[in-house]
Amino acid sequence: MATSLLSRQLVLSLQQNLRLTAPGCRYVSKAAAKTQMEFEYDGPSMKTEVPGPRSKELTKQLGEIQNVGAINFFCNYEESRGNYLVDVDGNRMLDVYTQISSIPIGYPAEFPMFTSFSSQSAFVNRPALGIMPPENFPEKLAESLLSVAPSGMSRVQTMACGSCSNENAYKAMFIWYRNKERGHNIPSDEDVSSCMINQSPGCPDFSILSFMGGFHGRTMGCLATTHSKAIHKLDVPSFDWPIAPFPKLKYPLEEFTRENAQEEARCLEEVEDLIVQWRQKGRPVAGIVIEPIQAEGGDNHATPDFFKKLRNIAHKHGSAFHVDEVQTGGGATGKFWAHEHWGMDDPADIVSFSKKMLTGGFYHKDELQADKAYRIFNTWMGDPSKNLFLAEVLNVIRRENLLEEVTRSGKTLLQGLYQLQDQYPNLLSSARGQGTFCAIDIRDDATRNSILLKARDKGVLLGGCGDRSIRFRPALVFKEYHVHMFLNVFSDVLAEHN
Amino acid sequence: MATSLLSRQLVLSLQQNLRLTAPGCRYVSKAAAKTQMEFEYDGPSMKTEVPGPRSKELTKQLGEIQNVGAINFFCNYEESRGNYLVDVDGNRMLDVYTQISSIPIGYPAEFPMFTSFSSQSAFVNRPALGIMPPENFPEKLAESLLSVAPSGMSRVQTMACGSCSNENAYKAMFIWYRNKERGHNIPSDEDVSSCMINQSPGCPDFSILSFMGGFHGRTMGCLATTHSKAIHKLDVPSFDWPIAPFPKLKYPLEEFTRENAQEEARCLEEVEDLIVQWRQKGRPVAGIVIEPIQAEGGDNHATPDFFKKLRNIAHKHGSAFHVDEVQTGGGATGKFWAHEHWGMDDPADIVSFSKKMLTGGFYHKDELQADKAYRIFNTWMGDPSKNLFLAEVLNVIRRENLLEEVTRSGKTLLQGLYQLQDQYPNLLSSARGQGTFCAIDIRDDATRNSILLKARDKGVLLGGCGDRSIRFRPALVFKEYHVHMFLNVFSDVLAEHN
Numbered sequence: 003m004a005t006s007l008l009s010r011q012l013v014l015s016l017q018q019n020l021r022l023t024a025p026g027c028r029y030v031s032k033a034a035a036k037t038q039m040e041f042e043y044d045g046p047s048m049k050t051e052v053p054g055p056r057s058k059e060l061t062k063q064l065g066e067i068q069n070v071g072a073i074n075f076f077c078n079y080e081e082s083r084g085n086y087l088v089d090v091d092g093n094r095m096l097d098v099y100t101q102i103s104s105i106p107i108g109y110p111a112e113f114p115m116f117t118s119f120s121s122q123s124a125f126v127n128r129p130a131l132g133i134m135p136p137e138n139f140p141e142k143l144a145e146s147l148l149s150v151a152p153s154g155m156s157r158v159q160t161m162a163c164g165s166c167s168n169e170n171a172y173k174a175m176f177i178w179y180r181n182k183e184r185g186h187n188i189p190s191d192e193d194v195s196s197c198m199i200n201q202s203p204g205c206p207d208f209s210i211l212s213f214m215g216g217f218h219g220r221t222m223g224c225l226a227t228t229h230s231k232a233i234h235k236l237d238v239p240s241f242d243w244p245i246a247p248f249p250k251l252k253y254p255l256e257e258f259t260r261e262n263a264q265e266e267a268r269c270l271e272e273v274e275d276l277i278v279q280w281r282q283k284g285r286p287v288a289g290i291v292i293e294p295i296q297a298e299g300g301d302n303h304a305t306p307d308f309f310k311k312l313r314n315i316a317h318k319h320g321s322a323f324h325v326d327e328v329q330t331g332g333g334a335t336g337k338f339w340a341h342e343h344w345g346m347d348d349p350a351d352i353v354s355f356s357k358k359m360l361t362g363g364f365y366h367k368d369e370l371q372a373d374k375a376y377r378i379f380n381t382w383m384g385d386p387s388k389n390l391f392l393a394e395v396l397n398v399i400r401r402e403n404l405l406e407e408v409t410r411s412g413k414t415l416l417q418g419l420y421q422l423q424d425q426y427p428n429l430l431s432s433a434r435g436q437g438t439f440c441a442i443d444i445r446d447d448a449t450r451n452s453i454l455l456k457a458r459d460k461g462v463l464l465g466g467c468g469d470r471s472i473r474f475r476p477a478l479v480f481k482e483y484h485v486h487m488f489l490n491v492f493s494d495v496l497a498e499h500n
Numbered sequence: 501m502a503t504s505l506l507s508r509q510l511v512l513s514l515q516q517n518l519r520l521t522a523p524g525c526r527y528v529s530k531a532a533a534k535t536q537m538e539f540e541y542d543g544p545s546m547k548t549e550v551p552g553p554r555s556k557e558l559t560k561q562l563g564e565i566q567n568v569g570a571i572n573f574f575c576n577y578e579e580s581r582g583n584y585l586v587d588v589d590g591n592r593m594l595d596v597y598t599q600i601s602s603i604p605i606g607y608p609a610e611f612p613m614f615t616s617f618s619s620q621s622a623f624v625n626r627p628a629l630g631i632m633p634p635e636n637f638p639e640k641l642a643e644s645l646l647s648v649a650p651s652g653m654s655r656v657q658t659m660a661c662g663s664c665s666n667e668n669a670y671k672a673m674f675i676w677y678r679n680k681e682r683g684h685n686i687p688s689d690e691d692v693s694s695c696m697i698n699q700s701p702g703c704p705d706f707s708i709l710s711f712m713g714g715f716h717g718r719t720m721g722c723l724a725t726t727h728s729k730a731i732h733k734l735d736v737p738s739f740d741w742p743i744a745p746f747p748k749l750k751y752p753l754e755e756f757t758r759e760n761a762q763e764e765a766r767c768l769e770e771v772e773d774l775i776v777q778w779r780q781k782g783r784p785v786a787g788i789v790i791e792p793i794q795a796e797g798g799d800n801h802a803t804p805d806f807f808k809k810l811r812n813i814a815h816k817h818g819s820a821f822h823v824d825e826v827q828t829g830g831g832a833t834g835k836f837w838a839h840e841h842w843g844m845d846d847p848a849d850i851v852s853f854s855k856k857m858l859t860g861g862f863y864h865k866d867e868l869q870a871d872k873a874y875r876i877f878n879t880w881m882g883d884p885s886k887n888l889f890l891a892e893v894l895n896v897i898r899r900e901n902l903l904e905e906v907t908r909s910g911k912t913l914l915q916g917l918y919q920l921q922d923q924y925p926n927l928l929s930s931a932r933g934q935g936t937f938c939a940i941d942i943r944d945d946a947t948r949n950s951i952l953l954k955a956r957d958k959g960v961l962l963g964g965c966g967d968r969s970i971r972f973r974p975a976l977v978f979k980e981y982h983v984h985m986f987l988n989v990f991s992d993v994l995a996e997h998n
Contacts, residue, residue, distance in 0.1 A: 056635075063638040067646065067655055071873025072630050079625035079634050080618055090635045101628040102879045110624055120578055125623060126608055126889070127577035128858070130599040132570045136577050137554075137588045140561040148565065157565055162660040162860075163880055169663075169719040173736050180735040194730045198712075200738035204730070208737050214696075220878055221667040222721030232692045232702070233874050237678040238671050239706050240698035241737065357879060360626070362660075375569025376731050380718055381600045381855060382661055385883075391624070 041111055042084035045487060046461020047094040054091025082109035085477060085484055087463060095458065098488055099465040103297070103329050103475035104357035106395050107404065124387045131160070131383040139386060146392040150338050152325075152353045152365055153346070160363040160384025164328040164356030165219030168291070170378050171352045171364040172223050175289035175322040176208050177377060178370050182320065187373045208288040209243040209280055211273065211321070215299035215468075216248065218291055218326050227291050230299035230468070244276035244287060248296055249304045253432040254420075266308040270315065277319045289322040289352075290315075294340035297329040300468020301441030303434055306344040313349065322370065324352040332358030333399060333478050336409035336437030343436060358478075360395065361388035404478040405437075412437035414482050415474065418489040426496050432471075440474040441467065449499055456495045462488055539609055540582035543985060544959020545592040552589025580607035583975060583982050585961060593956065596986055597963035601795070601827050601973035602855035604893050605902065622885045629658070629881040637884060644890040648836050650823075650851045650863055651844070658861040658882025662826040662854030663717030666789070668876050669850045669862040670721050673787035673820040674706050675875060676868050680818065685871045706786040707741040707778055709771065709819070713797035713966075714746065716789055716824050725789050728797035728966070742774035742785060746794055747802045751930040752918075764806040768813065775817045787820040787850075788813075792838035795827040798966020799939030801932055804842040811847065820868065822850040830856030831897060831976050834907035834935030841934060856976075858893065859886035902976040903935075910935035912980050913972065916987040924994050930969075938972040939965065951993055960989045 053061065057075040064070050081088040085108050087097040097105075120138075129135055147158045161167040181187045189197075189204070197204025212218065212227035219225070220234060226241040228234055249266045252258035277287045292312065296302035316323040330340035332355070341349045354364040361384050372378045399405065412435060419433035419442050432443040444450035450470045457464050467473040476484065551559065555573040562568050579586040583606055585595040595603075618636075627634055645656045659665040679685045687695075687702070695702025710716065710725035717723070718732060724739040726732055747764045750756035775785045790810065794800035814821040828838035830853070839847045852862040859882050870876045897903065910933060917931035917940050930941040942948035948968045955962050965971040974982065 060633075060635065060638060064633070064641075067638060067641055068657055069869055069873060069876070072877060073633070074631045076635050076637070077627060077632050079627065080621045082625065087632070101626070101632060104626070104628065104879055123578045125885075127580065128599070128602070129575060129577065130602060133572045134575050134585070134599060135558075135562070135571070137558065137574050139574070140558055140565060143562075143565055159566055163664060163878060165667075165878060166661060166664060166719060172720070173718075176737065177735045189730070189734055193734060197730050197733040197735075197738075198727050199743055200724055200733075200741060204734055205736060205738035220671075221664060221719045222670070222724075223719060226698055226720075229696050231874075232687070232695050233872065235695040235698075236687055236691060236702055236875070237675045237695075238703060239674065239739065240695075240703035243698060245697055371567055374731065375567060376729075377734070378567065379570060380661065380663060381602055387623075 043086045043094055046086070046096050046491075047092075048459065048461050049093050050091045052089065052091075052093055052095075052458050054089065054093060056090040060090065079109065083111055084108040085480055093461070095461050095463040096484065096487060096491075097463045098474050098476045098480070099463050100475050100477050102357070102465065103334070103473075105477050106332055106358040106360070107398050108477040108479040121387075121390055124390055128382060128385060128387075130381050131386065132379050136386055139389075142386065142389045142393060146389045146396060147359070147361075147363065147365075149396060152339050152341065152349060154348050155350075155353065155365040155367055157368060157371055158363055158365045159378060160361050160389070161356075161380075162382055162384060163362045164354070165221040165224050165362075166380075167328070167354045167356055167362040167364050168219045168227075168324075168326060169221050169223045171324055171354050171366070172210055172227075172289065172291075174352065174364075174366060174370050174372055174378055175210070175324060176206070177372050178322060179208060179286070179288035179320075180206060181373060207285045209241065209285045210324075211244045211246060211276060211280075211287045211290045213246050213248040213292055213296070215296045215302055216291070216293060216326075217296070217298035217329075218293075219328075230296070242285065244280045246273045246276055248292075248299075248302055249308060251303060251305075253303075253434040255303065255305060255434075262305065263307070266304060266311075270308065270311050273312065273315055274319070277315070277321065281319075287319065287321045289324050291324040291326055293326050293328075294330045294343070295335070295436070295439060297473065298467055300471045301434065301439075301473050302468070303436075306346075309341070309344045309349075310346060313346065316351075322351040324354065325350040326354050328354060328356045328362075330439065331355045333405050333408060334358070334437050334439040334475065336405055336412055338405065340436065340439070360392045361385060399478060402479075407481060408437045408478055411476075411480050411482050411485050412440065414485045415440050415488075418485065422489070422493060422496060426500055429496060429500055435474070438474060438476050438480055441471045444470050444472060446470055453495055453499055456498060457491060460491045460495060462491045541584045541592055544584070544594050544989075545590075546957065546959050547591055548589045550587065550589075550591055550593075550956050552587065552591060554588040558588065577607065581609055582606040583978055591959070593959050593961040594982065594985060594989075595961045596972050596974045596978070597961050598973050598975050600855070600963065601832070601971075603975050604830055604856040604858070605896050606975040606977040619885075619888055622888055626880060626883060626885075628879050629884065630877050634884055637887075640884065640887040640891060644887045644894060645857070645859075645861065645863075647894060650837050650839065650847060652846050653848075653851065653863040653865055655866060655869055656861055656863045657876060658859050658887070659854075659878075660880055660882060661860045662852070663719040663722045663860075664878075665826070665852045665854055665860040665862050666717045666725075666822075666824060667719050667721045669822055669852050669864070670708055670725075670787065670789075672850065672862075672864060672868050672870055672876055673708070673822060674704070675870050676820060677706060677784070677786035677818075678704060679871060705783045707739065707783045708822075709742045709744060709774060709778075709785045709788045711744050711746040711790055711794070713794045713800055714789070714791060714824075715794070715796035715827075716791075717826075728794075740783065742778045742783075744771045744774055746790075746797075746800055747806060749801060749803075751801070751932040753801065753803060753932075760803065761805070764802060764809075768806065768809050771810065771813055772817075775813070775819065779817075785817065785819045787822050789822040789824055791824045791826075792828045792841070793833070793934070793937065795971065796965055798969045799932065799937075799971050800966075801934075804844075807839070807842045807847075808844060811844065814849075820849040822852065823848040824852050826852060826854045826860075828937065829853045831903050831906055832856070832935050832937040832973065834903055834910055836903065838934065838937070858890045859883060897976060900977075905979060906935045906976055909974075909978050909980050909983050910938065912983045913938050913986075916983065920987070920991060920994060924998055927994060927998055933972070936972060936974050936978055939969045942968050942970060944968055947997055951997055954993045954996060955989060958989045958993060960986055
């Protein structure tokens with residue numbers, strides 16, 4: 003793959019001259035300046051309400067095949083560019099949601115990678131990676147996932163999606179915990195026979211401790227650790243596993259340090275109590291799973307001090323510590339992994355990822371590697387074509403210094419949100435964020451949803467999270483001038499809701 | 501996508517003239533004739549032992565990153581063609597295992613589909629399919645998955661892998677069962693609040709009935725229904741769900757009809773007993789999951805009569821009936837779905853798939869559709885580029901009449917296995933199969949494994965299943981002359997083990 007996935011975008015975005023002043027600048031924001039005009043569009047352009055007639059027609063068609071209750075609209079991905087998503091009715095929207103936070107560097111304009119026969123081969127020949135990988139598999143893992151491995155981790159396992167990644171990470175923790183408990187890795191005859199019928203000791207009554215408000219996926223193991231919305235969990239059998247409170251902090255964090263520290267201490271105490279309780283009831287906590295920022299659950303933050311202490315509690319009680327970076331990973335917080343903000347050399351035993359990483363999977367410390375073959379295994383174990391993409395995406399991130407861009411854009415975004423919050427104190431509260439991974443609370447659920455729709459009609463695509471928050475999840479190519487463009491539209495929409 | 505994925509192979513394979521007599525024909529098999537010589541290789545070609553030095557070197561490299569206990573060797577997919585897999589040491593093997601049964605029509609030689617910008621776009625722009633699908637999504641679903649929908653099903657949900665497919669199918673059954681139990685689909689306040697902490701009634705104590713020897717995946721819901729090998733399940737917590745015996749039949753089935761019918765009746769009786777027992781202990785059976793042929797568990801067959809009666813038992817007790825066609829689906833049994841051999845208009849409520857279908861997912865009857873948005877949901881919900889591939893693959897299957905080819909090759913294969921079994925009665929037993937989806941039992945585990953390795957050294961790649969079986973899983977382009985080529989090598993290997 004000699005040429006870059008986004009070579010044209012790369013060249014253009016390096017042209018740092020500001021060419022254009024966006025029309026219609028109002029209120030809070032500076033003139034929106036742009037650098038990518040030949041590649042990107044110069045702003046949103048709305049032709050119909052959203053969803054428009056073509057989207058409605060296609061939604062009806064798809065409704066014959068699937069539940070379409072969650073369909074927003076249909077997209078024209080061929081016409082989408084950079085930060086702009088184009089729908090099938092020709093509406094062009096500034097995308098601050100990016101397919102639920104899963105587009106790393108925007109929508110590309112061309113794909114020179116496909117000119118290479120060997121990369122075409124990788125797309126067509128999907129191997130069973132666990133038994134017969136392609137020749138370049140170790141090299142591509144090194145170029146892609148290992149080049150951004152979290153501190154202390156040199157091992158990684160790819161999987162097809164985020165839920166499978168967490169499921170297998172949980173299994174790795176159970177296997178590790180059980181071998182530690184045994185003192186060796188040789189199962190007894192009773193282990194072997196009882197596991198075949200789902201019974202202990204072969205299938206031990208271990209648990210994973212999770213946090214209220216957390217989201218870790220929707221398969222049954224993951225779902226037992228997901229506690230963000232009832233609709234995800236309703237009617238599905240689950241495990242009796244401990245659930246700790248996640249700190250409910252006040253924002254900005256630096257203005258409420260004492261109260262927030264008390265709240266975090268309360269939660270940490272509860273974590274230790276739960277670990278002891280569950281051990282006593284014969285369901286020891288093999289692992290603790292947590293997001294660095296609870297995303298789906300409402301963009302709930304905690305301080306580095308909280309995570310450091312939690313990490314220590316895991317150590318103290320012999321539980322593995324699993325940081326779920328499926329949504330936070332890949333650069334949107336201004337560091338490649340959100341846990342880097344904690345400043346720890348040994349932040350975790352397992353770090354799982356998906357979304358912006360284009361492939362699912364998890365990093366782990368050496369001792370968390372399954373001791374035998376076929377324990378962490380399935381037919382595909384990921385998709386090597388996604389590793390090729392990721393290697394290209396990481397090249398772009400490095401060459402364009404996108405993490406610095408994100409930090410810069412993020413500061414401007416958060417500053418703008420603070421200003422709007424001051425202007426609309428009855429409407430907005432708790433502006434918060436790291437990098438462009440920002441959020442703000444709205445007065446109530448109904449107003450939040452109305453704001454989301456109004457913003458969309460004005461060409462800005464946003465997503466909600468939690469009960470009444472808006473989450474901002476732009477791609478890493480979201481520049482300061484995109485921030486200003488967004489803030490102008492957002493400000494107009496808020497004025498209509500005051 | 502104007503051109504076909506395998507256009508060259510297609511043209512060549514339509515040249516039905518027989519050009520070559522394979523050298524070295526021995527014992528059982530007729531002359532191996534071939535039709536695809538310009539596309540395919542003319543036979544295996546071994547240069548080193550397997551794994552060879554380059555594979556060993558790469559395995560060592562990968563060992564720094566992952567557990568490599570299951571790695572067989574590394575592949576050169578660019579050089580692989582049709583039924584031949586080429587490894588990184590230049591060994592060319594007739595592939596009768598096809599990446600754990602997941603390559604539908606062999607390894608392609610060229611990929612004209614990538615010349616189209618719009619299909620390239622589908623590979624690069626991975627949308628969140630549940631909220632913002634591409635314009636051609638309904639059309640591609642219709643062209644691909646719906647064009648081969650099982651009887652009585654017009655709805656399909658894609659997923660990223662087989663385990664996620666079954667997990668979500670189970671969730672669909674739980675949701676359906678609970679709404680049926682409620683008499684409506686409005687959860688109570690207690691349902692909503694209790695589900696958030698993993699407790700009943702919101703997370704009800706429902707169960708899925710599965711069969712001993714079954715394999716349905718490795719995530720925690722799936723794993724609770726998987727009972728093929730201890731290594732899959734060991735040390736992972738599970739659910740207390742009922743496990744019925746799968747019939748242990750004698751082969752050939754038609755020679756033991758009375759004994760087999762008795763065995764099947766015994767198992768069906770046990771199924772009904774378990775359903776009643778689990779209802780009594782407050783864990784009602786929301787669904788029954790079964791493979792049409794237990795694959796991973798040892799290629800265990802049952803008769804159409806068994807499946808018909810099982811289907812009726814599910815009806816009678818109000819449980820959903822889920823047929824897992826992850827390994828059996830896609831044509832290898834000579835029908836597109838193995839359950840078609842049962843001859844039923846209403847064979848199932850849910851049919852799940854993956855592997856040869858290139859995407860995971862499940863078909864379901866209308867009433868099994870989740871009643872609300874975001875219940876069967878995740879970020880990616882499959883990968884639309886795989887639907888494009890599948891549409892092309894299905895075109896090839898139809899135009900080349902590959903299901904007829906499979907039926908023909910399968911008869912020749914099974915006939916050959918019967919002959920070998922007669923010749924080596926102390927070594928071989930229970931030859932069985934549908935289409936090319938065949939298997940045979942070997943005297944013991946050690947001999948089986950030795951045969952697998954010896955066959956590989958002679959250029960034939962096979963896989964094991966169960967305790968001591970060999971499973972045959974060629975691609976759908978495995979012709980009669982490939983069967984003869986295989987039988988010749990297999991015969992030589994058996995002679996060494998007699």
